[in-house]
Amino acid sequence: MPEPTRETETEEVVSDRRRRREENQNQPSRNVVSVVSQFADENLSLVRNISTGLALAGVIVIARSIKLITKFQAACDIPARFIERNVSLRGKVHSITEKGIEVEHVPIYLPVLSPLLSNHKEGPTSPLLVHLAGIDLTQEGRLWLQKNLTPAQTVWLKLISREGNMLHCLVSQSKQGTMWSFCTNEELLRLGLARTAPIAGVPPDSRLYWRLHRRLHRAEVKAERKGRGLWKEANLWERTSKALRDSPLFRLMRGIFQRTE
Incomplete structure (x- = not known):
């Protein structure tokens, strides 16, 4: 009967050591997160200014690339x-x-x-x-x-x-x-x-x-x-006058009158 008890105690010791080891490994990452969070809380205005600056820089890069506000002179x-x-x-x-x-x-x-x-x-x-x-x-x-x-x-x-x-x-x-x-x-x-x-x-x-x-x-x-x-179409008088001026008979009569003068 004592042997199972010893085995149980040994398993508990091993699991306890493993848990402590994992806690020690996670401790640095938790410390980093807490430090960053504390810094952000204490310097909230600085963080906001940095975010605004990055956003403005991004807009400038995009505006330059698409020539959004370029004045074309040619x-x-x-x-x-x-x-x-x-x-x-x-x-x-x-x-x-x-x-x-x-x-x-x-x-x-x-x-x-x-x-x-x-x-x-x-x-x-x-x-x-x-x-x-x-x-x-x-x-x-x-x-x-x-x-x-x-x-x-x-x-x-x-x-x-x-x-x-x-x-x-x-x-x-x-x-x-x-x-x-x-x-x-x-x-x-x-x-x-x-x-x-x-x-x-x-x-x-x-x-x-x-x-x-x-x-x-x-x-x-x-x-x-x-x-x-x-x-715009010419009126009836204009069309009639043009037709008469362009007719062969009118040109013939005009030629005869020019010869007799």
Whole structure:
């Protein structure tokens, strides 16, 4: 009978030693956790400042990588992915020229980040040269632009393609006195002040090309049906006069009278 008792006592001693050994092994990790927790409690404001700094640094890195608040002063400055995704940029009208619309890019402004990430010092800026994608302007259309796109007016440029220093865009502007905006490309077509044209820089077999072409063509058809602008039909007297002037009999009679004079 004494032998089982000794075995039981031996097992208890072994288990007790094992438990003490495990407690000793876990003691350093518990001490580290308690020290860190105590430090965080005593320096709560410091921990918050460090977290804020890390978050701000992350935002700066992301903003730099996606050029969130970069001011573009040339078409080549715009990343290719902006063109591929047809990103819209905000700008202010600088002037209307024979080549197109000169627009100064206005990037997104963030009170803290913009001064930190700005690569351009205050001074003269170079505007972007913008062509209205998919249309050919008439002279009347250019005059309409000069009247309706005044300097410093805010516009939105939907990037379609890029050729050299020229950006082909859908240009949107706000209606006066309202919060609504309209596409200038379509408006010129609806008024009969432009014709549809091939969309430069976009493959003709792409979905983007045909989607834009259908959109612009619908606006042109409206002007044609209503007889606006270059689709305006001459009245009966003008058509009759033109037909008489172009007739062979009229030209013959005019030639006879010129000989007799």
